[in-house]
Amino acid sequence: MQTSTETETFGFIVNDISRLIRAEMDRRTTEAGLGLTTGEGRVLLNVRRFGPTRQNLLAERLGVEAMTLSGLVDRLESKGYVERQPDPADRRAKLVTLTDEGEAVVCGMEPITAAIRADAARGIxxxxxxxxxxxxxxxxxxxxxxxxxxxxxxxxxx
Known part of the structure; x- marks a missing residue:
């Protein structure tokens, strides 16, 4: 069986870009003193983008297991950045919502995400x-x- 060593395909390129963005987010949020992991930042950015979101849907959007998301939300909740609230459509489900403190952290992330986009677009x-x-x-x-x-x-x- 012949295997391909082609790494300049759609999947490889998109994966590499995603990995590089996460690494830069980690580095730059650490430098900025935001005290967030990439996973925590992704949760905050997604909740801001989509509004209050059910945990299961948020886990799916982030591509993580429900237990992984639960740990991320636990940490963000302990920092005061998010709250879990009952979903009015289904009291068994919880919505993850951004607090004012979480909104402030996301605002601190915006110049970082803009700079990463600018770096990626340089020369294009x-x-x-x-x-x-x-x-x-x-x-x-x-x-x-x-x-x-x-x-x-x-x-x-x-």
Missing amino acids: DPDDWQLLLAVLKVARNNLMAARAEAQSAESAAA
């Missing part, structure tokens, strides 16, 4: 950068649709 024509973002969004939507289709087929088979 602004129109090309916008095209890249648009194409990546299409790829994301295609993968989300394929996943939804597969889940629907699994549900129908069960």
Whole structure:
């Protein structure tokens, strides 16, 4: 069986970019004295982006197990950055919400995320950068649709 050593493919490139962004976020948030892990920062940024979010949905968005997310939320809650509140649509579920202190931390992260984006875009024509973002969004939507289709087929088979 022949194996491919090609690493300049879509998956490898996207994974490398993601890994580099996480490493830079870790380094820069540490330098800024924000006292957050990358995982904690990702939770805060996602809750800010989407608003109060059920823990199971947040875990799925972050690509982590429910127990991993629970630990991250526990730490953020102990720092006063998030709160767990009952979901009015389902009292058994909890919504993770950002506190005012959490909002302030996210505001402290904004210049860091902007600088990382600027570093990534350095030397790329602004129109090309916008095209890249648009194409990546299409790829994301295609993968989300394929996943939804597969889940629907699994549900129908069960």
